[in-house]
């Protein structure tokens with residue numbers, strides 16, 4: 001389902017950038033933390049996307065996704081957590097679990113079908129960059145600060161601040177020395193607004209970490225205000241604390 005121009009304009013006002021090619025499947029409910037940009041991507045999961053994350057065109061974020069963190073860059077053509085078919089049943093075809101479109105409503109009522117549970121378990125951390133046309137398989141966890149090279153197929157968990165590449169994706173290197181990675185993991189800079197990090201020498205990692213540690217101690221880093229919206233085929237609405245009780249969503253603290 002696509003959104004009309006009024007809905008897109010209202011979403012933009014709230015900090016959610018979408019366009020007429022942004023699609024949300026019937027079963028999808030996505031918790032978005034403003035600001036986010038989801039342009040010409042297809043969302044078919046029940047889960048969440050954190051603030052400052054952008055998802056570019058031709059991406060598919062599918063039903064086994066649980067959450068995508070803050071400050072992530074999802075390049076064009078990425079596919080995350082699509083469904084898995086059984087490899088040890090008679091067939092791999094969905095008629096066996098009574099999927100829509102293959103079995104008549106009458107037969108679906110008359111027969112019992114084995115269930116194929118779709119459990120959203122794929123988690124993408126914060127500050128994750130997923131390169132163009134990469135495929136992230138279901139049930140994988142990608143740690144904070146990790147990078148997935150263009151065209152990779154990620155079949156296993158990726159540790160924080162690790163760069164992986166290839167099919168299947170293998171580690172090529174760590175982004176930083178382990179001492180810096182440890183400090184970044186305790187700093188958790190993604191809890192804060194970009195404005196409160198301005199002036200930091202982002203291109204000089206040691207200086208950047210030291211400066212952010214100083215600002216954190218001085219409490220001058222401003223936490224991202226949690227402005228949450230629910231996007232579904234019904235449109236988008238602001239959500240309140242009730243959301244915390246929903247099993248699919250995790251707040252970005």
Ligand SMILES: CC(C)(COP(=O)(O)OP(=O)(O)OC[C@H]1O[C@@H](n2cnc3c(N)ncnc32)[C@H](O)[C@@H]1OP(=O)(O)O)[C@@H](O)C(=O)NCCC(=O)NCCS
Pocket residue numbers: 073074075076130131132133147148149150151152163164165166172173
């Ligand atoms: C992974 C990436 C960030 C480069 O990281 P890097 O650490 O600088 O890697 P290097 O270029 O030094 O390459 C290291 C090794 O990884 C390999 N490698 C790099 N990118 C690869 C890829 N996409 N797939 C497979 N192998 C790759 C290199 O061939 C090299 O192999 P070698 O050691 O056998 O020679 C970059 O290659 C990449 O994929 N960028 C994504 C670009 C993109 O999708 N942009 C979309 C815009 S959002």
